[in-house]
Amino acid sequence: MNPVIQVLLMALIGALIGGMTNTIAIKMLFRPYEAKYLFGKRLPFTPGVIPMRREEASAKLGDIITGHLLTPEVFEEKLKSPETDQLIMHFIDRQIETIETERLTPSYFLERLSSGLTDKIVLSFNEEIRLKVSEEGNKLYGRxxxxxxxxxxxxxxxxxxxxxxxxxxxxxxxxxxxxxxxxxxxxxxxxxxxxxxxxxxxxxxxxxxxxxxxxxxxxxxxxxxxxxxxxxxxxxxxxxxxxxxxxELQELTTHSDLDNILNSIIKVLQEKIDIREILNTPITDFNKELFDRFKNYGKYQLKDNFIEYSGKNMSKIMNKLQLAEVIKKQIDSFELSKMESLVMDVANKEFKMIMLLGYVLGGIVGVVQGVIVLFF
Structure with missing residues (x-):
């Protein structure tokens, strides 16, 4: 065979081997998504690298993000920035304006937290009055x-x-x-x-x-x-x-008299302290002067207190939020096909360069091998 053709043929074979090897290696980062079995034994390199190491990688990624990127110091610094200060102030102003124009009541916010919470508070408050009055009445009954x-x-x-x-x-x-x-x-x-x-x-x-x-x-x-x-x-x-x-009071009154007295006291207290009416009263009507003072001055103190408290307790807040665990769960729940598509879209040019480099290196190795064969 002509030496030149032999070298070119070996270069072609080397380029194909190098390029295909890199292509297969890139594909094996994700594929196959699941382990493959033959005669009950798992085939090597299945599933792909990322699916196989997914849980470990997601845990490490969560630790890296919370330990080095989204640290308490970063959040604290961001909280104290002028942009965040302005954002919080704007949010408070919007809430004050909404409370004032729509005449929102405490009951409105309670229902936003949990449906039926107002009724639960009313029942709980009235029951507490009954329990306390009955408890004190029974104590007085023996004195x-x-x-x-x-x-x-x-x-x-x-x-x-x-x-x-x-x-x-x-x-x-x-x-x-x-x-x-x-x-x-x-x-x-x-x-x-x-x-x-x-x-x-x-x-x-x-x-x-x-x-x-x-x-x-x-x-x-x-x-x-x-x-x-x-x-x-x-x-x-x-x-x-x-x-x-x-x-003793029990010598002068019967249990029936005591029950009637206590029920009368409970009824009067529940009527005088109508918690449902209080909760359905617009916040602006509780104390107009106090609301105006908060709107003009108190909101700044509220903002400063929120930032100071959040900054001091950011570590505790982040521990409660368990961001590393949240990140891990989100990554684990992400579909592998979407993850592969996302990675390919982001690093498409780099992967093409790796495949091209495989062809080039394979071709160079083929040329070198062909030359060595000719001389030896």
């Missing part, structure tokens, strides 16, 4: 009146009770001295002289009913106004008052 009453109220009642005997006596004197008192005494004297035996009836022959009534009235007034009588009244009143003070 004495003296222990339950506030000191100021107890002192006021003590002062009233101390003068109660004198007050009662004054009322009795006014009553007995009045025409009504005289009439009632006259009626009792008449009943006495007519219906209480001979001795009582004989009194009407000695004294007239009017004189007898006047005498009884006079004696009653003298008896009532005696200091000794007042002291007796005062002692009896104080004894009974002290007994009441030392009595």
């Amino acid at each position: 004495t009146i003296d222990d339950i009453m506030p000191p100021d109220a107890l002192n006021a009642v003590d002062s009233k009770v101390a003068h109660l005997a004198y007050d009662i006596n004054d009322k009795l004197v006014q009553y007995i001295s009045s025409d009504k008192g005289y009439s009632d005494i006259y009626t009792m004297v008449d009943e006495l002289t007519e219906n209480r035996g001979r001795l009582a009836r004989s009194l009407k022959y000695i004294m007239t009913k009017d004189s007898l009534t006047e005498r009884v009235q006079s004696e009653l007034l003298k008896l009532i106004q005696q200091e000794k009588m007042i002291n007796i009244e005062n002692r009896v009143i104080e004894d009974e008052y002290n007994k009441i003070k030392q009595s």
Whole structure:
């Protein structure tokens, strides 16, 4: 064979081998997507390199991105940039404007977080009122009146009770001295002289009913106004008052009475603290002056606090977000065909150059081999 043709033939064969080898190597990065088996044994180089190392590569890529690219320091620096400051401020202004123009309520935001959350809060709040009132009521049920009453109220009642005997006596004197008192005494004297035996009836022959009534009235007034009588009244009143003070509430009321009282208190509290009405009140109506102050000044403090808090807790936030795990899951869920297409589109020119380089190197190796064969 002609030496030149032999060298060219070997160069052609070498170029084909080099080019096809590189082409197959590039294809084997992705293909086949799944392992192939022959007689129950997995064939070598199946699946392709990337499918085989997909989970390991996705985990490494997630660690690289979160460990060296999207680090807490990067986010913190970005948060403190003028662009982010302006963006956050614009977002807050938009939210304030929406709240004001659309008269949004706390209930609106609660429902955005979770449907039915307003009803749950209302039920929970009312149930908490019921539980707390019932709990405190049951505690009070076993305590004495003296222990339950506030000191100021107890002192006021003590002062009233101390003068109660004198007050009662004054009322009795006014009553007995009045025409009504005289009439009632006259009626009792008449009943006495007519219906209480001979001795009582004989009194009407000695004294007239009017004189007898006047005498009884006079004696009653003298008896009532005696200091000794007042002291007796005062002692009896104080004894009974002290007994009441030392009595437990359960001695004075039944469980049914307690339930009625507690239910009344619960009803009043739930009506006075209407949590549903509060949650359905436009935020701007809670306190107009406070809302205007926030709109003009407070929003800047909110923005600064958000940036400061986010910056200080960025590491914790990123740990909670588990970005590395998220990146890994996203890569693992990405279809291999789409990934291959994406890589090929991005590195198409480079892959073509690799294949061309395979042809060139293969051709050079073929020429060298042909020359060596000719000389040896």
